[in-house]
Amino acid sequence: MIRVAAVGDVHMDQDVVGRFRPALERLPEQADVLLLAGDLTRHGTESEARCVAAEFGGLGVPVVAVLGNHDHHCDQVPQVVKVLTDAGIAVLEGDSTVVDTPGGTLGIAGAKGFGGGFAGRCASEFGEPEMKAFVRTTSVTAEQLGAALRDLDCDTRVALTHYAPVPDTLAGEPPEIYPFLGSYLLGQAIDSAPTALAVHGHAHAGTERGTTPGGVRVRNVAHPVIKQAYSVFHLG
Amino acid sequence: MIDEYTEAAIQRLLTEHGGLAEQGIKVIRRERVLVLCGEVESRQRRDEILRLVHENFPDVPLSVDIGVTRASAPTEAEELP
Numbered sequence: 001m002i003r004v005a006a007v008g009d010v011h012m013d014q015d016v017v018g019r020f021r022p023a024l025e026r027l028p029e030q031a032d033v034l035l036l037a038g039d040l041t042r043h044g045t046e047s048e049a050r051c052v053a054a055e056f057g058g059l060g061v062p063v064v065a066v067l068g069n070h071d072h073h074c075d076q077v078p079q080v081v082k083v084l085t086d087a088g089i090a091v092l093e094g095d096s097t098v099v100d101t102p103g104g105t106l107g108i109a110g111a112k113g114f115g116g117g118f119a120g121r122c123a124s125e126f127g128e129p130e131m132k133a134f135v136r137t138t139s140v141t142a143e144q145l146g147a148a149l150r151d152l153d154c155d156t157r158v159a160l161t162h163y164a165p166v167p168d169t170l171a172g173e174p175p176e177i178y179p180f181l182g183s184y185l186l187g188q189a190i191d192s193a194p195t196a197l198a199v200h201g202h203a204h205a206g207t208e209r210g211t212t213p214g215g216v217r218v219r220n221v222a223h224p225v226i227k228q229a230y231s232v233f234h235l236g
Numbered sequence: 237m238i239d240e241y242t243e244a245a246i247q248r249l250l251t252e253h254g255g256l257a258e259q260g261i262k263v264i265r266r267e268r269v270l271v272l273c274g275e276v277e278s279r280q281r282r283d284e285i286l287r288l289v290h291e292n293f294p295d296v297p298l299s300v301d302i303g304v305t306r307a308s309a310p311t312e313a314e315e316l317p
Contacts, residue, residue, distance in 0.1 A: 026309045
C-alpha cells in the first residue's frame, strides 16, 4: 500500500504561516508523500513562496507540487519555483518524478493544466487568436501531462493538476464557470495511462469525488473542499 | 436596490484587488442584502474583505457568511484498493 497525502489552494502568505504546521508535523506517520495541487500562494510572489517553503518544507516526506493560477499572477514563476525547489519541494510542469515508498515506487506526473470546459460544452481552437491561444494552452499542457504519465516507470501512477480533469468534482460551482475550472483534455490525458488516482484543486466550491470517463478516480483536494490540512489516500 | 452591475463589480473587486485575490467567495443578491459567502484562510482576510467592500460600496447592505477553513490533521484515510 502507498499512502498519499494531498491538499491544494492553501494560498499562503504571512497571515497563514503556522496554521498547517501542527497537522503537518504528524504527516510522516500518515503518509509517504505530500502532493500540493496548486494555488500555493495568494499572488505568486517570491515572498509568498517563502511562506510556502516555511510551512511545507522539511516535513520528513517528499513534497511534490504543481503551481496554480494564483501562483502565476505576479509573473514571478521562476522565482517562486526556485524558492520551493531550494526548500526541497519538487515542482512539476508537464513532467514527472518517482518516489520510493515502503509500498513500492510511486510515479507522479504533474501539470497546472488550464480551462476550456468539458465534452459537449467546451471551447474550440477556432476564431480569434486569443481564443485559439486559450484552447491551445490547454491542449499543449494536456499532451505533456499524458506523455509524462505514459513514460513513467513505476508501480503506481498518480496525476497531479490544479485545474479539474472532470466536471464531477466541480458540482457546487456555477455551471457557467466550468470552462474556467478545467478541461476534458486533462481527463483524456489521464486516461491514456494506467493511472491509479488523479488529484486537483482550483474549485473551492466543488466536491471531493469523481471519475474520468476511463474510470480513474479523481479527487478535488482544494482546502475549502476537504476542510482539513490534507487528505490521505491509501493506494493498492 | 442592489443591481447586477454592482454584484459584478463586487465579484471582480474580491478577485482583482491586490489586498484580496479571493476567487472563492460567492456574491449572492437577496431581496434586501448582498450576501458574501465562502471560506478564506485567515480571519484577517475575512476582515479585509469586509473593510474593502464597505469602503468601495458604502450604500450596499451586506450579510457576511465567510468562515475560516479548518486546518486540523485528518482522522481517517480513504482506502482506494
